[in-house]
Amino acid sequence: MQLIAESVFEFDTACSIYRSLKPEIETAVTDRSRIELRVDGSHLYLIVEADDLVSMRSTLNTWLRLIQVSNEVSVLTDSK
Template structure:
């Protein structure tokens, strides 16, 4: 069964988040899921494809947390 999740994030820090996470995209951790991550202006697009529910959950948890941390760092550095 092929599972697909698509998420869109709107933030002024979209480019900073994308650039900070770009190295993570280039190294694939597992063969059970695939990531597409792109930026367009102030929008970030995250698409996750997975072969099973466990892999989908794990990949989403990882990437949503990475995006959250990158956002928090971008906001913190912009305010100083």
């Protein structure tokens, strides 16, 4: 079973978040899921494809947390 989840985030710092996460995309952790991350202006697009529900949940948890932390750091550094 092939699962796909698409998420769109709107951040003023979308480009900074994308640049900080780009190295993570280049290294696949598992062959059970695939990630696509794009940026278009203030929108950050996350597309996750997974072979099973466990892998989808794990990958989404990881990437949502990475995006959250990157946004928090980006907001802190931009405010200084």
